[in-house]
Structures are given as structure tokens and as C-alpha cells.
Amino acid sequence: MIPRYSRPDMVAIWSPETKFRIWYEIEAHACDAQAELGVIPQANADAVWKAKDVDFDVARIDEIEAVTKHDVIAFLTHLADIIGNDEARFVHQGMTSSDVLDTCFNVQLARAADILIADVEGLLAALKRRAYEHKDTVRIGRSHGIHAEPTTMGLTFARFYAEMDRNLSRLRDARAEIATGAISGAVGTFANIDPAVEEHVCAKMGLVPEPISTQVIPRDRHAAFFATLGVVASSVENIATEIRHMQRTEVLEAEEFFSKGQKGSSAMPHKRNPVLTENLTGLARLVRGMVIPALENVTLWHERDISHSSVERNIGPDATITLDFALARLTGVIDKLVVYPNNMLANMNKFRGLVMSQRVLLALTQAGVSREDAYSLVQRNAMKVWEQGKDFKEELLADPDVCAALSPEAIEEKFDLGYHTKHVDTIFARVFGED
Amino acid sequence: MIPRYSRPDMVAIWSPETKFRIWYEIEAHACDAQAELGVIPQANADAVWKAKDVDFDVARIDEIEAVTKHDVIAFLTHLADIIGNDEARFVHQGMTSSDVLDTCFNVQLARAADILIADVEGLLAALKRRAYEHKDTVRIGRSHGIHAEPTTMGLTFARFYAEMDRNLSRLRDARAEIATGAISGAVGTFANIDPAVEEHVCAKMGLVPEPISTQVIPRDRHAAFFATLGVVASSVENIATEIRHMQRTEVLEAEEFFSKGQKGSSAMPHKRNPVLTENLTGLARLVRGMVIPALENVTLWHERDISHSSVERNIGPDATITLDFALARLTGVIDKLVVYPNNMLANMNKFRGLVMSQRVLLALTQAGVSREDAYSLVQRNAMKVWEQGKDFKEELLADPDVCAALSPEAIEEKFDLGYHTKHVDTIFARVFGED
Amino acid sequence: MIPRYSRPDMVAIWSPETKFRIWYEIEAHACDAQAELGVIPQANADAVWKAKDVDFDVARIDEIEAVTKHDVIAFLTHLADIIGNDEARFVHQGMTSSDVLDTCFNVQLARAADILIADVEGLLAALKRRAYEHKDTVRIGRSHGIHAEPTTMGLTFARFYAEMDRNLSRLRDARAEIATGAISGAVGTFANIDPAVEEHVCAKMGLVPEPISTQVIPRDRHAAFFATLGVVASSVENIATEIRHMQRTEVLEAEEFFSKGQKGSSAMPHKRNPVLTENLTGLARLVRGMVIPALENVTLWHERDISHSSVERNIGPDATITLDFALARLTGVIDKLVVYPNNMLANMNKFRGLVMSQRVLLALTQAGVSREDAYSLVQRNAMKVWEQGKDFKEELLADPDVCAALSPEAIEEKFDLGYHTKHVDTIFARVFGED
Amino acid sequence: MIPRYSRPDMVAIWSPETKFRIWYEIEAHACDAQAELGVIPQANADAVWKAKDVDFDVARIDEIEAVTKHDVIAFLTHLADIIGNDEARFVHQGMTSSDVLDTCFNVQLARAADILIADVEGLLAALKRRAYEHKDTVRIGRSHGIHAEPTTMGLTFARFYAEMDRNLSRLRDARAEIATGAISGAVGTFANIDPAVEEHVCAKMGLVPEPISTQVIPRDRHAAFFATLGVVASSVENIATEIRHMQRTEVLEAEEFFSKGQKGSSAMPHKRNPVLTENLTGLARLVRGMVIPALENVTLWHERDISHSSVERNIGPDATITLDFALARLTGVIDKLVVYPNNMLANMNKFRGLVMSQRVLLALTQAGVSREDAYSLVQRNAMKVWEQGKDFKEELLADPDVCAALSPEAIEEKFDLGYHTKHVDTIFARVFGED
Numbered sequence A, B, C, D: 001m002i003p004r005y006s007r008p009d010m011v012a013i014w015s016p017e018t019k020f021r022i023w024y025e026i027e028a029h030a031c032d033a034q035a036e037l038g039v040i041p042q043a044n045a046d047a048v049w050k051a052k053d054v055d056f057d058v059a060r061i062d063e064i065e066a067v068t069k070h071d072v073i074a075f076l077t078h079l080a081d082i083i084g085n086d087e088a089r090f091v092h093q094g095m096t097s098s099d100v101l102d103t104c105f106n107v108q109l110a111r112a113a114d115i116l117i118a119d120v121e122g123l124l125a126a127l128k129r130r131a132y133e134h135k136d137t138v139r140i141g142r143s144h145g146i147h148a149e150p151t152t153m154g155l156t157f158a159r160f161y162a163e164m165d166r167n168l169s170r171l172r173d174a175r176a177e178i179a180t181g182a183i184s185g186a187v188g189t190f191a192n193i194d195p196a197v198e199e200h201v202c203a204k205m206g207l208v209p210e211p212i213s214t215q216v217i218p219r220d221r222h223a224a225f226f227a228t229l230g231v232v233a234s235s236v237e238n239i240a241t242e243i244r245h246m247q248r249t250e251v252l253e254a255e256e257f258f259s260k261g262q263k264g265s266s267a268m269p270h271k272r273n274p275v276l277t278e279n280l281t282g283l284a285r286l287v288r289g290m291v292i293p294a295l296e297n298v299t300l301w302h303e304r305d306i307s308h309s310s311v312e313r314n315i316g317p318d319a320t321i322t323l324d325f326a327l328a329r330l331t332g333v334i335d336k337l338v339v340y341p342n343n344m345l346a347n348m349n350k351f352r353g354l355v356m357s358q359r360v361l362l363a364l365t366q367a368g369v370s371r372e373d374a375y376s377l378v379q380r381n382a383m384k385v386w387e388q389g390k391d392f393k394e395e396l397l398a399d400p401d402v403c404a405a406l407s408p409e410a411i412e413e414k415f416d417l418g419y420h421t422k423h424v425d426t427i428f429a430r431v432f433g434e435d
Helices: A008-013 A016-036 A042-051 A058-068 A071-083 A097-133 A153-178 A195-205 A220-247 A275-289 A291-296 A307-336 A341-348 A354-366 A371-388 A392-397 A400-405 A408-414 A424-432 B008-013 B016-036 B042-051 B058-068 B071-083 B097-133 B153-178 B195-205 B220-247 B275-289 B291-296 B307-336 B341-348 B354-366 B371-388 B392-397 B400-405 B408-414 B424-432 C008-013 C016-036 C042-051 C058-068 C071-083 C097-133 C153-178 C195-205 C220-247 C275-289 C291-296 C307-336 C341-348 C354-366 C371-388 C392-397 C400-405 C408-414 C424-432 D008-013 D016-036 D042-051 D058-068 D071-083 D097-133 D153-178 D195-205 D220-247 D275-289 D291-296 D307-336 D341-348 D354-366 D371-388 D392-397 D400-405 D408-414 D424-432
Strands: A138-143 A146-152 B138-143 B146-152 C138-143 C146-152 D138-143 D146-152
Touching: A008 A016, A008 A097, A008 A307, A016 A042, A016 A058, A016 A071, A016 A097, A016 A195, A042 A071, A058 A071, A071 A097, A097 A153, A097 A195, A097 A220, A097 A307, A097 A424, A138 A153, A138 A341, A146 A153, A146 A341, A146 A354, A153 A220, A153 A424, A153 B153, A153 B220, A220 A275, A220 A291, A220 A307, A220 B153, A220 B220, A220 B291, A275 A291, A275 A307, A275 B291, A275 D291, A275 D307, A291 A307, A291 B220, A291 B275, A291 B291, A291 D275, A307 D275, A354 A371, A354 A392, A354 A400, A354 A408, A371 A392, A371 A400, A392 A400, A392 A408, A400 A408, B008 B016, B008 B097, B008 B307, B016 B042, B016 B058, B016 B071, B016 B097, B016 B195, B042 B071, B058 B071, B071 B097, B097 B153, B097 B195, B097 B220, B097 B307, B097 B424, B138 B153, B138 B341, B146 B153, B146 B341, B146 B354, B153 B220, B153 B424, B220 B275, B220 B291, B220 B307, B275 B291, B275 B307, B275 C291, B275 C307, B291 B307, B291 C275, B307 C275, B354 B371, B354 B392, B354 B400, B354 B408, B371 B392, B371 B400, B392 B400, B392 B408, B400 B408, C008 C016, C008 C097, C008 C307, C016 C042, C016 C058, C016 C071, C016 C097, C016 C195, C042 C071, C058 C071, C071 C097, C097 C153, C097 C195, C097 C220, C097 C307, C097 C424, C138 C153, C138 C341, C146 C153, C146 C341, C146 C354, C153 C220, C153 C424, C153 D153, C153 D220, C220 C275, C220 C291, C220 C307, C220 D153, C220 D220, C220 D291, C275 C291, C275 C307, C275 D291, C291 C307, C291 D220, C291 D275, C291 D291, C354 C371, C354 C392, C354 C400, C354 C408, C371 C392, C371 C400, C392 C400, C392 C408, C400 C408, D008 D016, D008 D097, D008 D307, D016 D042, D016 D058, D016 D071, D016 D097, D016 D195, D042 D071, D058 D071, D071 D097, D097 D153, D097 D195, D097 D220, D097 D307, D097 D424, D138 D153, D138 D341, D146 D153, D146 D341, D146 D354, D153 D220, D153 D424, D220 D275, D220 D291, D220 D307, D275 D291, D275 D307, D291 D307, D354 D371, D354 D392, D354 D400, D354 D408, D371 D392, D371 D400, D392 D400, D392 D408, D400 D408
Parallel strands: none
Antiparallel strands: A138 A146, B138 B146, C138 C146, D138 D146
């Protein structure tokens, strides 16, 4: 994660301040539950809340950690300095560091997921708006990068909407995967702490108790979470690639928004680069690369080894911050994308009418012309378009053999764009609902 | 995929015979729908069903494909040979190859998912049985590969059960992800075919119509599917690794089942290798390696490029066949795993009672001894165990300073294994339900 | 690996016949060395060579393996059937299965590397030929998919040549990485066999003795090997992507060769799909996906675990067969690529002269016009081109303010393509040598 | 990259200060070459060196970039502020941003490689020292985690030495891969700048001119570089895993150094966790995860797209900093590893003499006992060891049938450890050279 590709709300989730705040809340709620169980005095539990509005001193905690070599102990020492050593002496009782660390990590991931979910919702709104705006903007559909049949720009936006809507579901599932907490002790047996503490803390922190943990929360959950981010990132790349293609000089069906004042825009109007979507392509690679380490993290030795930790200290922030940034950037790109309907028409007509050759071929055979003859008829006219730049429809209308099989109206009809757009409403209803 | 790591039911899904059967069904159902719409004659639709019980001649289709260079055309030619050229002439009308290929692929993936789901259910049954069998079999819990606190073998099985139960949910979700079909034409506009055909075919094939497709079904679905297989495979490795650890000579808490007759077993009883779980570790790597290509497949150019195809021709069969084999092999391993409770106790007592030192330390401080003094008391007795092989409890009972703080009963209590297993029932109830 | 993407020579390397032949040679050479050392009788060593021209019966070996559950023992049993039990009784003495398996695997990988090296050499020849053919074929260079400055098609071929030439070096290094053998016994100590045997066998098999092995040859070698294949595959994708871009309808600067008879080519001349290069893109993903499992294979427990084996049984053949096929396919594509120089010129002139605007801007400032004024002068003429389709040079020549700073000749010179191609020979000399 | 896993020298390479310093040097040397060519005045070239000892003001450059949205322009503006606008007006003439950015990136990577190479050299020294120290320290070799035959701890260190020595070669090759520079203009044609400038700058910066570049240096070089880091990281994990295994409670053949004062060490002497090597396992996953994005970066559109940039801004620092930290940490671990030869012997003798059963079996058959009888003899004595804890050698010596075939001396000889270590010197000579 680097500042250039970061947004503050997501970064804040991963700050030391946030982390210590979550640790504090876990410890304080655990004390409440312990007091309720009669394990520790109520007064001591109450005392912990004295720090409720205190800003923890990160630098001070770091200093202590430099000595103790233990982050949780450093924090607890600092907390004791605030609420008093005597009052603090039951804090963390019966817990292991992982109870705090793992539960905190999942709180952070859940909050990160909330932002990502909101990001996708924002992107969906933009995609929907642009889809309706360009519902009937005809452009050529392409398979293999080659002109196939007409479609509309609205359908392009709509399919990205549908894809991102699936990602929304996946993110919600992914959030549920990691929104669990565990306060179950050194090997998960609750030997030193009652399961009721876990239940209380989880309820307060918005988590579900992990049904069975060891020293740690099982990492298949995190693997599923990061794998989902990898899928979402790949969808970001998919959309970004479409736009990069549309913006290339020879296509020019759309451009990323380029503000008037932006340097070089008008002296070199042909040189507006799709740098945002290119950047998104790279960011997708980054997020995708974090999937494998997350999958490798699933295998831990016995009740835990700590190999996952260094991975997560990196990919926890990096994957969520990068994806958040990418989704927001993509939303901006979609929102302001400059679409060129005229260029779309011009491109479609590059080989004047040739994209309709398959319909004509089909019509001829349906009119009783043998497959071979039909093929030959289409071919001789198509080659005039291809080689001499003639207009396909005009050639057909002037070809007596074609006209013997098809009326001028029938020929005209084959070039009707409405033929290709007649089900757009149906598809929109499927994607956006029937309203 | 190689035969050594394959099972026949899963392999059969990916056979040419199955593929052509599915193609046939798609085409036949499409004809029914076309006839219902009045687009083609009912008689022609009916005629297609003449091939219902015919075994397609794969070699013949391959021969035709060698000439036409087109697999779907080769199949249709063969079909026409069977039902008659005239009867066959409306087959595939308005459809593109991808309508058949993509819908077929998803049928295959959905069936593959069904097998994988059944595999996991079988594995869950084995894990549950072994969990209850060893619910109270005490063994040492380990963090960092180092003895921590006691747990039970039943909890180990139970946590693998919980992990695989999550994988069951994930596989069901993954199945839903790819159980869609599309018959929407060259660029997904339904220009040449009514959406009703897609609806009919999908209903018959057990699929949901893809709300919006291009020439292909969007590949984020497949990415999510294969990513899920990667998570499941990683869980397989997680369980396999636990067993490999348990079987290593110095630990020997369990062994993969080794049949009496198996060569070398009794002349070299110490040399029984966990080759099945080692193999599972490798198979997990293979499945995991297929996640990235599946994620890269999401980005296709415009309405489709065919880059995804060669990837899927490989990972479609390979990932599902490998994971099916792995799950079945793991189920066998779990089912017949030879567990050595006595060795578990012996391991736990390797450093006679030392694993309880933390409890003693805590008890001393709770009894009012200062942290420093408590630490010192534990230390001097622990070192006698560590360096001279003494018994920790006996040393404590013989240490007057310890006995001044703790009664003999209190000391004895710290070595009570029941302390560690008291919540096993609670955890089992969470994992397996309250019955 | 599937037949569709396979070539016979590479497939043959991975056949059971080849494998058993290599095993046989290893065993026979080992016997020679053992006899030379006086460890086994010379007659027994000689007897092994009786099988020199015998075709091993793979089906029979499989039958035996089905009983013994051990592939090497099955082979040795079959060998003994051929040369006589008594004669065979010193075969494999002092060796472990891995001595044979690992050494064989490296022989196979080295041979596979030889084919890949020859593939790249063939590709280089094609690239070089096309580079010289199109050394002076001007086309527009593009950054971000947007027109930048002119370059030549020859430079494009030349840079792919340089890239593949680097891959040639990498493949040679990769071959050296895995061309080692080991006959060092159960844990690599040569306890039961003299190092001289390893030396003799390796010399005969074209390998270098592994300086220190355990039961296996260290897998960092294989990781480096497969990582190299991943790099080469990525270069294949790089070239494939360039061609896919060139073939897209709006660009049409080149096309994959499309034989006259190929269906649909002339009735739909606009619909020739770059299916070969799209396919190469997918194959690259496959090979790349095998890098991670190979890297994960490096970590084996102690003197070996067998987790690497299932991975290698797959990626050994799959990665080499796929890459061989891809390189050969790419060579064919390059060799026959249809290049359209006229379209290249037409594309370059799409925005009539605008690609030269930066040169004009620079020339104005060098002529003493202030940056702001120069910018403004270029801008007002550029916008006429962009918005009204005027010709940039003509507008400049007609702009008195421009002409006040630059002579007509100077303006003309800015549009001289020779300016951009003047160093092509220098670059070619760098890439192809000074001849 | 996070501070916790970073070392200052490597971090410094990636600081903005270093980057601007390198940019400056590139620009200054380019001016020299331009002046030498007569393209710009010598005085202007000389003026640039006025900034030679100036510390650039990163914050100021960032401010300018916030306005210009262009990092290189921001730097050049700042440079002009320092040396004077008039003096600076020929700086960067004929160059594009990528000339500076790409050349700088490769300088940084080459310097990073130098540190990594030094890291590996340091690690090699530690491994060699420990190898000789424990050349004759016998321990059991293990395949599949199961006792196989004796080996020595020195051989373990020696094989890690050999593996890391290969990594040293690979890193040197990787350094050579990326130690190139390019100053070739917008599409690599040198249209606006003479190749002599590139040659001069590269020579001064310790680089080789890239034979053919586009706007960028080809990314197959970087892919090969990062793939190599992935191999090295995997070797780090391999060594780390060996140590983690050795430290697990039941094995305890070695421990990471644990300073006397370290908390908990003596009160819980059994609870020293191999946290450093566990951490290395995670760091290896991180570096490995960066290989795939680097491979995906190879494919750029035409003469460049900028998708690689965001990837490299992350993995450039992250991969090198992480690997540097990992290598240094591993060196410390090896250097101070506490080895327990007595525990090695105790482990080897866990099943008293059974590891020799294969040698006895072989000796019996060589003494003329039939395979079946020999097997049966070994078996009945082995089972007494396995089930009743007897000593294998004593049982054999007491078995009249065994003694009928083998003399007591012959039996004793089978238990001679010297048999297994006799070639250690040979292997050491291979690994470390003949001296």
C-alpha cells in the first residue's frame, strides 16, 4: 500500500490508533463479562471504562514494546498507566494475545468490507445511470476484437452492473466469513476463560463467536475473504480493459474524462491517455497476487503457528486499501466517462454494411437459395465492399441475383438496427428489475 | 489430470461422450422451444428426439472436425447423419456455438460441484464419527509446534469438521455461481433467437438463465468457482499437514492406516510413511495453482475473446478431478486413521508436568505472591525438570516456598486434565448441534 | 495437457515407454559402475544390456505395479523377467527409488528444454526474417493505446526478437539448472553406494552429479526451471497481444494467416478472428499458473517428503507440452502473419498530421516563441484538425503566426517520417549484430 | 512493506530522496552527452552540476506535483529553481519521462540486488561455518518425516549452503537482467535524442544500454528478476521449515537462540517458540505472491501501457525489502542456532536400533538367507523392539537363527555409524571446494 493509491477512511481502519482502540474495547467488554460471571470484581471492570475517551499514545506504546518485545503487553502496560495499576490488574485475565489480535483483525476486516460494499454500491449507481443513459446508443458488438453484430452501450454498462452486483453479494458473503471473534485461550479449550466472555465480547463488537477455534481463528475464512477480493479486482480489470479498448485512437468510442485545464489536452487532443483504467489494471494484478499467500495461510501447524501473521500484516491493509481505491477510481471513471455515439456509428460502418452479411446470408437460404449459392452471392458483394470500399446494401440492391431472391424491402430490413435492439428492454428488466 | 489421481464418476463428466450428450440435449430442448414459438416446425423439433438413445460416435465427430475445424459443426453434421439431413435443418437455428459450449460447460461444472459436495459430506461424516470417538482423548495442544496446553483429539477432528462444513457452504454457493446458461446469440442481444428459448433450455438443464450475457457467460462466475476450489484444497492441505505431523517418528500420535500385508510394514515397523497425506499436500498445490488462471480469465475483450477457452479445457477437468480425488482420499485417511492415545499422553508428559507451569505461575500470583517472586519460584523448579528430568509437580510439592502459598490440593489441582476439557461438550454442541 | 494443445515429440518425452527406457539406462549404467568398482560381478552388469533393444511392456509393468504398489519394483520385476532373475539380482543394488525417479525426471526435463530451446530458435528465425522484411514499414507507435510517434513494424518484430533471445538464454540456464542427477541413497550419504556410480551414470546420461542431495535432488532447481517457463510464456502472451491488437477491426494492421479455403473467410472478410493468438494468451495463463506450485515444492520436510511428486507428475508434462505447443504456434503465426502497410499509414494519418504536434510545439519554442504562445499556436490549429477534420500541416502553413516563426520548409520537415526512422539501422545492428 | 520487516539500507534505496538523486544524475549525465554532441551548450550542461551537493526538497517537489500532476515535471521545476531557469532550459531535452523513470527503476533494482547478493554471501558464510562445526554431528535422516538412515547435521547445513549458493548465482543473473537503461524517446526510435546519450548515461549509471526499447524497457527482464526473488524466498522457507521441525517439542534437535533475559524463557523452558523461522515462512509467501503480478506485467499494449507502474511501485520496494529482511533474519538464526547433538542421538535411538533394520535385512540376504526368511528374521526381532521396547541389536545377537547367518562382529558392524558418514568429506569437498 502506498499513499498514492490509498483513501483515508480505509487507511484509518489500519492505523495503530484504530487497532489499539479495538484492543481496548475487546479488553473492556471482556472485563464486563468476567465481572458479570463473578470472576473479577465489578469495580475493576468499571475502572477500565475510564479510558473510554482517552487517546492512546502510540509512540509510548511503541517505546514499551521496544523493551518488552510484545505488542499486547506493551498496550496493557500503557492502559494500566492510564487507569491505574491496581485497577488494571484483572484486565486480560485468562486471555491470550491471539484472543485480542485475531478478534481485532476480524473487526478491521469487517469494517474494511463495509467500505468495499459501499464502494461497490456507489459503482453500481454510476453503472446503472450510464446504462439507462445509453440504453439505445448503438455500437458494434465485437468478438475476438472483430466486429460481430450491433449491440448498445447501455448493454455494456448493464453487464458490468450485473457483474458488480454479483461482486456485491460475494463481498457480503466474504464479510460474513470473517466477522467472527474468538476468546478461547491458548489452544481454544476455554480452560482459563468462560465461553460466556467470548459471547459477550463478540456481541458487543458486532461479531459472531467462532464455533471452534484453536489459539487462532481458522484461516480458511480469511482465504475465502481475500479470494473474493481477487475476484472483485479481476472484475475491475475487466471493466477497465473495456474502457482502454474504447479509448484507443482507432476506436475512440469513449474517453476518460479530461478536465479542460489538464496540461496538453488541447494542443494534443489526440493524446489523451486512459491512465486511470491502465492504473486499475495494475492494481487488479496486485490484489490478485495476494490471493495465493492467503490460500497458503490456511495450513497452520497444530493449534497455530505464526507464519500467517506477517502475511496478514501486509495483505490485510494492502488488499483492502488497494481495492477500495480501485473501486472508487473506477466509479469516477464510469461516472464521468465521455461517450462518443457518433464514433460508435462510424466504427460500425467502417466496412459499410458488412457486419450484416451474416443476416443476408441467412435470409437468402431461408428464401430458398442453396447454401452454396447464397454464400457465393454474399461473397461477391462483400468483396466489393472489402476491396473497393463500396456500400454493401447498395451492392446487394444492385445485384439482380440477390434481388431475385429478396425484395428491396427485405434487403433493407436486414440493415435495420432495431432488429438487434429489440430485446434490450427485456435484458434491462432482468438486470435492474421490472420497474 | 492423470489417471493416478482420478476417480471415474468425475472423469466421466468430462468425457467427450458426456459433452456431446449435453450438447444434444441443449439443441433438442432449444428446438422444442423454437417450435413452441412457431419459429420452426414441430415435426423438426420432434425429429431431434429420435437420437435420444443413440450413442454418438466420438471418433466420427472427431473425423468431421478434422475437416471442418469446428467442433459444434462437426457434432451437428453427425447429428444430421443420425436424424436425417432434412429433419435436422432447423437444429441450432439462431444460435451461436458459444450458446452450446458455455451452457454445456456450466452443466458440467454444476455436476462436478454435486460430486464435490457429496465428497465433502462424506468427509464430514468421517470427521464427525472420529470426533465423537476421540472427544475425550487428551493430547497436548501446540502453538508454534511447541507444547502449550492440553486439548483433545476430538477437538482436532471437530475443528476440521467445522472447517469442512464451511467449505460445504462455499461449494454450494460456488455451484449456484456457475449453474447458469445462456442462449443469447453472437453478442448477447437475442437478435436471432427469442429469450424464451434460453429460459426453456435452462429450465430443462437445471440452470438459471444468465440475466445478461455477451457471446459468453461472464467469467467472474467461473473465477469465483475455481477460487472456491482453491480454498477447499487449502483446507485439505491443512488437515493433511496435521496428520503428517502426528505421524512423524518423534510424535507418532497417529498413522495412516497400513494394511497388514503391505510390504515392509512389520520388518520396518518404524517406517510407515504418511504418503497419502503428503500426496494430498501436493494435490492442494495443483488446485491452488489453477486459481490465478481462472482469475485472469475474467478480463475478456469486448463481447468475448477466446483466451479463456484453452484455460478452461484444462482447469475444468483438472481442478475438479483432482479435488474430487483429494477429498475422497482424505476421507479414507480420516476414516481409517490409527490413533495412539497412549503416545499422546507420553508426548504430553515428555517434560514431566512442565506444560502446567503457566497455571502454577498464575495460581501463585492469585495467591498473593508478587509477579517476580512467583516467576522465580516456578523457574527454579522448572529448571530442575528441564535439566535434570525431575517431575514438576513433585518438585513443587517439595518446595516450601511454593507450599507456603499453595496447599498440596491446590498444587494437585493445577495438574488436573479435567480443567482443560471442561468445555469440550460446549464446543461440540456448537459444532455439531445441540442434540 | 490435452491432445489439442500438444505436439508429438514433446509428448513422447513423457510417455511411459520413454520413462522406462531412461530407468533402464540408469540401472544398466549403474551396474557397469558397480562392476567396475568390484561391487557386483561383471557378468551381471553385462547381462543387463541384453535388454538394450527390448521394448518394455508397459501394460505388464502396470499389472505388476497394481500388485506391488511400487512403480520401480514393478519395472525391476519386468526387467528380471527379460534378462533372467539370476542375472538381474544385482540390479538397483544400493540404490533407492528416488535415485532412479529423480534422475529420470531431470533427463526428461533436460530433453524437454532442448525442444523448447529449438522452438525458440525457430521463432527467432521467423522474427528476424519478418523484422528485416518490415524494417522500413512505417506505423504509428502507441503509448497507452494512443498514437504517439512513428516507428516501424520492423522494430516491433525486432523487439520481440530481442525478448525471445533473452528467453533463449534463460532457457539454456534453466536447462543447466535441472540437468543434474543423483544416486546417493536413502538420505544422500552414499552409505550404500559409492559416489563413483553417480558420476558414471550422470556422465552417461548427459547430466552433472548433484553436489549434495538428500533422498531427492533439491527442488529449488525445478522451481527456477518452471519459473523460467512462466517468463517465456508471458513473453508469448506479450507478442500474441500485439497481434490481437493489430488485427482488431478498427486497426487492421495485420492478420493471422487465413487460408483461402477457410470457411467464412470471403463471405465475411471482416470476420477473421485472431483465434491463434487468443489461444496463446490462454496457454500463457496455464503455464504461468504452474509457477506457484513449483515454488511451493521447494520446501520439503527434512531429507524429503513426497508432496512434490503429484505436482511434478502434472506440471512436468503440462508446462513443457503447453509451452512447446505455444512456441510452435506462435512461430507459425509470425511466419505467415499478413501485414498491411497501407492500413498502417492510414491509421497514422487518422488525425491528419496531429501526431506531429509535439514536434511542431518544440520547434516553435526552439525558434524563440514563448512556451505559452507556442502552445496556443499549436492548439488553435490542432483543434481545427480534431473538430473539423482539417489537415494539420496545411493549417500550420496557412497560419501567419506560425509562419512568422517557422519557414515552410521547417514546417514540412516536421512531418518528415525519415526523422523517426533514422536510427532503425543502429537499433537493428544492436539486436541482430553488426553484420 | 512495513517497518517491522524492513532494514534501513534497502529502505533507503526506495526513498524519494534516492529516487530524485538518481533522476538528477540521469538528467545531468544526459546534458553532458548532449553538450558533447553539440546539441546543447556546454555551459548549460555544466550548470546542472551546480545541484550536485544539494539536497532536493521532497516536500516542495510534492507540492509542485500536486499542481502539475506530473512527477518528472515537478522535479524538473524544482531543479530549475535551484540552478536557475535559464541554465535549466535544456535539461531533459529530447527525453521522455519514461527514459528517466525506467532507467531509475533499474538503478534501484540493481542496487537492491547488490544488497541481496551481499545478504546471501553473509548467509553462506554462516551456513559454511555451522556446516564444518557440525560436520560429524550425527542425526537421523528422515524421509516423509519418518526416520530413515543416519546423516549429519553438517550435511544439512551443507545442502542449504549449496542451495543458497545456487541462489547467489541466480541473483547475479537477475541483477544482470535488470541492469539496463534506456533513453530512447517516446516510442524507442531515438527520434529526438541520439543513441550516444543513452550510452553515456548508462555507462555513468553502471548500466548497459537496452538494445531495443519502446517507451519502456521490456518487462520480461523484470519478470525474470522478481521470479528469481520468488525462488530465493522459497529457499528461505525451506531452511526455515527445517528449523521449525527441529525445534518442535518432540524433536528438539535445535532451537533459535533465546537470550537469557528474554521473558518466559526460564520459567517455561519448554516454551521457546521458533517465531523467527515461522515469520520467515510467512515472508516467503509474500515474496512468492509478487511473482505472478510481475509475470502479468510482461504483456503491455503496443509501445507501452502504464499498467505495470502501480504494480512496480509496490513490488519493487516490497519484494526487495522483504527478502532483504528475510535473508538477514535467516542469517542471524543460522548463526546463533542452538544445536542439541545429544537430542539428535536420543531421537535416532528412539526405537532402539530399528533404523538399522534395512541394513540387517540386506546383510542377511547377502549372507545367503532367502529374502522371505531374512524378512521373517528381521521382523520377529523388530516387533520386539517396536512393541516391547527391546534393543534391536541385543535381540539380533540373541537370535540363534540370525547368528547362524551373521557373526556377532558382522551384526555389530551394521550398527556402526561410521558406515553412514564415510562420504561426508567427499560431499563437503564437492560443496565447499577441495581445499
